[in-house]
Amino acid sequence: MQRAASTATSQRNVAKRAQVGRSGARAPHQADQRVKGMRKCLGTPGVDIADSIYILQDMNNTKPIQNYQQKIATLKDQLLQLDRMRPGSLSRQYNVCGKPGCHCKDPQKPKRHGPYYQLNYVFRGKKKSQFVRAADVAAVRAELANFKKFRRLTDQWVGLALQRADWELKSKA
Numbered sequence: 001m002q003r004a005a006s007t008a009t010s011q012r013n014v015a016k017r018a019q020v021g022r023s024g025a026r027a028p029h030q031a032d033q034r035v036k037g038m039r040k041c042l043g044t045p046g047v048d049i050a051d052s053i054y055i056l057q058d059m060n061n062t063k064p065i066q067n068y069q070q071k072i073a074t075l076k077d078q079l080l081q082l083d084r085m086r087p088g089s090l091s092r093q094y095n096v097c098g099k100p101g102c103h104c105k106d107p108q109k110p111k112r113h114g115p116y117y118q119l120n121y122v123f124r125g126k127k128k129s130q131f132v133r134a135a136d137v138a139a140v141r142a143e144l145a146n147f148k149k150f151r152r153l154t155d156q157w158v159g160l161a162l163q164r165a166d167w168e169l170k171s172k173a
């Protein structure tokens with residue numbers, strides 16, 4: 001019975017989302033951001049509210065606590081594998097200099113200087129920007145990817161911890 005109810009809720013939500021998509025046709029990006037925001041709140045990338053209700057109800061059936069604990073333990077293992085990391089993003093730039101007659105300002109075929117790799121990030125509320133040598137780009141990219149993974153794993157952990165905590169509150173009621 002519960003399953004049927006949740007399926008109906010899920011379908012209603014899908015219909016609602018479809019409407020949001022239509023009415024927000026002028027600003028599809030905004031609508032997309034809202035959905036992403038909801039996913040962020042839940043802490044489980046790619047899982048929306050309707051799906052998470054489903055997950056909660058499925059876990060009511062068999063050993064939910066062990067289930068959460070196992071999943072959290074797997075996340076912790078993956079987190080321990082991480083080592084080097086840095087937040088931010090890398091962009092490639094081409095510049096024009098002030099040297100007269102330089103090829104970067106050639107009227108026929110201008111060839112700008114570069115590429116230069118610029119790293120941008122925010123740490124403890126402070127924006128930082130620095131150049132990265134071409135030789136270091138691969139290592140920096142690997143660090144950036146590790147940080148994304150770190151964020152994804154901790155986000156999933158919070159999501160599972162929240163589900164487990166809520167499940168425990170409900171099971172006591």
Ligand SMILES: [Zn+2]
Pocket residue numbers: 096097098099102103104105113
């Ligand atoms: Zn130049």
